Amino acid sequence: MAEQTSGTPRVAVRRPNRADARRNFDALLGAAREVFAESGTSASLEEIARRAGVGIGTLYRNFPTRQDLFDTVYLGEVEELCQAADEVADLPPWDGFVVWLRRFVDYVATKRAIYESLNRDSETFRSCRVAMYGAGEPLFDRAQAAGEARTDVSFDDVLRMISGLTATGFTDEAQRDRVLGIALDGVRRRPAG
Amino acid sequence: MAEQTSGTPRVAVRRPNRADARRNFDALLGAAREVFAESGTSASLEEIARRAGVGIGTLYRNFPTRQDLFDTVYLGEVEELCQAADEVADLPPWDGFVVWLRRFVDYVATKRAIYESLNRDSETFRSCRVAMYGAGEPLFDRAQAAGEARTDVSFDDVLRMISGLTATGFTDEAQRDRVLGIALDGVRRRPAG
DNA sequence: AGATTAACGGAGGGGTGCCTCCGGTACAAG
DNA sequence: CTTGTACCGGAGGCACCCCTCCGTTAATCT
Numbered sequence: 001m002a003e004q005t006s007g008t009p010r011v012a013v014r015r016p017n018r019a020d021a022r023r024n025f026d027a028l029l030g031a032a033r034e035v036f037a038e039s040g041t042s043a044s045l046e047e048i049a050r051r052a053g054v055g056i057g058t059l060y061r062n063f064p065t066r067q068d069l070f071d072t073v074y075l076g077e078v079e080e081l082c083q084a085a086d087e088v089a090d091l092p093p094w095d096g097f098v099v100w101l102r103r104f105v106d107y108v109a110t111k112r113a114i115y116e117s118l119n120r121d122s123e124t125f126r127s128c129r130v131a132m133y134g135a136g137e138p139l140f141d142r143a144q145a146a147g148e149a150r151t152d153v154s155f156d157d158v159l160r161m162i163s164g165l166t167a168t169g170f171t172d173e174a175q176r177d178r179v180l181g182i183a184l185d186g187v188r189r190r191p192a193g
Numbered sequence: 194m195a196e197q198t199s200g201t202p203r204v205a206v207r208r209p210n211r212a213d214a215r216r217n218f219d220a221l222l223g224a225a226r227e228v229f230a231e232s233g234t235s236a237s238l239e240e241i242a243r244r245a246g247v248g249i250g251t252l253y254r255n256f257p258t259r260q261d262l263f264d265t266v267y268l269g270e271v272e273e274l275c276q277a278a279d280e281v282a283d284l285p286p287w288d289g290f291v292v293w294l295r296r297f298v299d300y301v302a303t304k305r306a307i308y309e310s311l312n313r314d315s316e317t318f319r320s321c322r323v324a325m326y327g328a329g330e331p332l333f334d335r336a337q338a339a340g341e342a343r344t345d346v347s348f349d350d351v352l353r354m355i356s357g358l359t360a361t362g363f364t365d366e367a368q369r370d371r372v373l374g375i376a377l378d379g380v381r382r383r384p385a386g
Numbered sequence: 387a388g389a390t391t392a393a394c395g396g397a398g399g400g401g402t403g404c405c406t407c408c409g410g411t412a413c414a415a416g
Numbered sequence: 417c418t419t420g421t422a423c424c425g426g427a428g429g430c431a432c433c434c435c436t437c438c439g440t441t442a443a444t445c446t
Contacts (some may be wrong), residue, residue, distance in 0.1 A: 018443060021393060046433060055395030060435065153375055160361055161372045168357030171349075179354045182346055186379030211413060214423060237403060248425030253405065387446100394441070401434080411424065416417100 013063060013072050025062050027052040032073050037111050041070060071124040078128045081107050085135035094148035097139040098184060101162055104136070105180065108166040133159075150189050158187055206256060206265050218255050220245040225266050230304050234263060264317040271321045274300050278328035287341035290332040291377060294355055297329070298373065301359040326352075343382050351380055 015025050031052035035043045045066060049059040063069035084103045088096040133155065140158065143149040161183055170176040208218055224245035228236045238259060242252040256262035277296045281289040326348065333351065336342040354376055363369040 016393085018392065020443065024394085044433060045435090049395090056435080057395050057437085058393075061393075066434095150375075153371065156364075157368060157372050157375065160363055160368070161358060161375065164361030164372075165354060165357045168353055168360070170353055175350060175353070178346065179350050179357075182343075182350065182354065182379040183376050184379070186375040186377070209423085211422065213413070217424085238405090239403060242425095249405080250407085250425050251423080254423075259404095390443105390445080392441105392443080395439100397437095397439105399434105399436090402432085404429105404431080406429090407427095409425100409427105411422105413422080414420095416419085 013068050016062070024052070024054045024058050027054060028059055028062060028069070029073060029076075032069055033077075033111075036070065036073060045069070067122070067124070074124065074128060077107060077111055078132055082131055082135040085139060088139065093139075093143040093146040094188070097143040097149070100136055100139050101158075101184075102180075104159070105162060105166045108163050147189055149187055153187060161187075206261050209255070217245070217247045217251050220247060221252055221255060221262070222266060222269075225262055226270075226304075229263065229266060238262070260315070260317070267317065267321060270300060270304055271325055275324055275328040278332060281332065286332075286336040286339040287381070290336040290342070293329055293332050294351075294377070295373075297352070298355060298359045301356050340382055342380055346380060354380075 016022055028048065031048045035048045035051060039047075045059055046056055048069075049056045052059070059069070063072065081104060085100055088099045088103075090096075091099060136159065137155045140149065140155040144151050162180070165176070165179055165183060170179065209215055221241065224241045228241045228244060232240075238252060239249055241262075242249045245252070252262070256265065274297065278293055281292045281296075283289075284292060329352065330348045333342065333348040337344050355373070358369070358372055358376060363372065
């Protein structure tokens, strides 16, 4: 019912101290990354344990609920994505924004969980969304301020658009890039007239 | 193994003759439409039978495989979509194209199977895709010929873009429309310059 | 090396879905 | 109304997944 209603919720999972336990923990996290990427949030936990080469009991000891496991994977990925925002700070406004979005695309492409998370409604998801927006939105604001991006759309519009396109299957990478280009053209400020 | 390798494959399902059997057949199709729309192609067949108010045996008698059931639902929906193409023939090129796309969006929105089908690889899916493209592509060609749509993108690019956006969750209908508008702006021919 | 105990892994009970099979039902023809 | 049979529905076998529990293993400490 009301687990984690107080203080800072966050993930209650900790990397163990014993050597073998640490190995298993990491293997599980790696396998979970893979499997969640392939099958989405509803992937089989037994499959994850199998792929990590550990018993199902070990999985449950480290991550008592599916949510715990997922959150741990997800937090790491979002963190990486947020860092990427710093690396584009010194590019021209539009370019910086686009480069970050491409980065975003690379993540979402293999990790459809991130895509699913845009709509999910949970504590962790919400706070990750906040972090992600905190990283990306300033880039968009800057592009708007520089007159490079339309001002009648929001960052949320753009992010959802991009993530939707990313989650879609295309015949090849070239088509995906082409389509992303089209969509971004729509975001760009129209030449006066 | 090699079922249906000869002649015109198509769906091997027929509406029964006896009154009660016809009733069940229709109920199953209706329930399947609903459930496939809600849960995608991998929905539970027992759920469909339950919702149709018939036994699971009846489902399997009418539709021996999941594919048979799905194909029957899917064929009907694609047919409706193709018809819509005729109704926009007398609108101006760009408008006609956009109106058809909006129609497309309405379908995909509730029937995510159509979206999934863009990438699936089966006999029926392929032929439906052909039909769908046969209906929509001329509209796009016309818009291109009239100088209203970019010529460096293909109809396939656009359709995948739209269906991707449609399958995405948005906070509300208004946002979805806004984003579709942005994307279509990217498809439109840029004002000279 | 030996003791301590954290950590392991998988058996097993419960749930759900897939699909087959067959005793029962009720439509429709005579 | 009777009868033949097309059709019904769900029980049941198999497979997979969830999660718990506990006897066994081996990492760490002394």
